Amino acid sequence: xxxxxxxxxPPNNIPNYLFTPPLPPTSFHLPPLLHQPIIQQNxxxxxxxIDWVSLLTGSTSITNNGDQMPLxxxxxxxxxxxxxxxxxxxxxGKPKGKGSASRAKKAVPPRVAFHTRSTEDxxxxxxxxxxxxxxxxxxSNHPRSYYRCTHHTCNVKKQIQxxxxxxxxxxxxYEGIHNHPCxxxxxxxxxxxxxxxxxxRF
DNA sequence: CGGTTTTGACCTGCGC
DNA sequence: GCGCAGGTCAAAACCG
Numbered sequence: 001x002x003x004x005x006x007x008x009x010p011p012n013n014i015p016n017y018l019f020t021p022p023l024p025p026t027s028f029h030l031p032p033l034l035h036q037p038i039i040q041q042n043x044x045x046x047x048x049x050i051d052w053v054s055l056l057t058g059s060t061s062i063t064n065n066g067d068q069m070p071l072x073x074x075x076x077x078x079x080x081x082x083x084x085x086x087x088x089x090x091x092x093g094k095p096k097g098k099g100s101a102s103r104a105k106k107a108v109p110p111r112v113a114f115h116t117r118s119t120e121d122x123x124x125x126x127x128x129x130x131x132x133x134x135x136x137x138x139x140s141n142h143p144r145s146y147y148r149c150t151h152h153t154c155n156v157k158k159q160i161q162x163x164x165x166x167x168x169x170x171x172x173x174y175e176g177i178h179n180h181p182c183x184x185x186x187x188x189x190x191x192x193x194x195x196x197x198x199x200x201r202f
Numbered sequence: 203c204g205g206t207t208t209t210g211a212c213c214t215g216c217g218c
Numbered sequence: 219g220c221g222c223a224g225g226t227c228a229a230a231a232c233c234g
Contacts, residue, residue: 131207133226146225150205159225 113173121160123172126184140164151180
């Protein structure tokens with residue numbers, strides 16, 4: 001563990017939501033919107049407000065010096081680690097392939113988990129999802145739901161489950177990166193971004 | 203009627 | 219090898 005993986009900011013004039021950061025070890029695309037996101041690694045910050053507009057438009061410079069801490073700092077170790085945790089119901093992401101060190105591990109798509117305090121299970125993140133499964137999870141009263149992005153060329157999945165310890169918290173785990181823009185966001189922010197880009201030319 | 207959700211069955215990986 | 223648990227499939231039901 002030790003060093004944290006920071007989201008890689010997009011090049012100039014390219015909004016975050018149009019920028020696909022380089023793959024693994026970790027990367028994120030769109031976090032859930034319209035709710036109160038919770039930084040997973042710091043329980044003391046539960047329910048903190050996050051400036052999503054700044055994040056999505058790239059106006060927030062993400063550094064690690066404490067002035068502007070990363071807004072999303074998911075714990076991916078528990079998500080992508082090889083061992084299955086049989087004690088917890090929130091161990092998302094079963095690794096593919098055998099755990100043998102002698103065998104090459106199958107590439108695991110980037111996974112990011114968000115903790116969000118919300119009464120709704122399915123958070124509106126701007127993309128369209130189709131549910132393809134639901135499973136009861138051991139040691140958890142709440143089932144885990146599996147969703148796939150409905151975009152034909154997109155293979156992004158997400159899992160949704162409530163924390164057994166705190167049922168007000170929804171854990172959303174994204175797997176993969178969207179290869180298409182978010183329709184909803186484009187619809188809403190498109191004109192605004194054009195205007196911003198026009199103004200920043202001067 | 204097309205898209206989405208539900209849900210039981212099936213598949214696969216891991217630990218013992 | 220076996221059992222358990224997570225993940226996916228696919229047919230039926232549901233809905234706008």
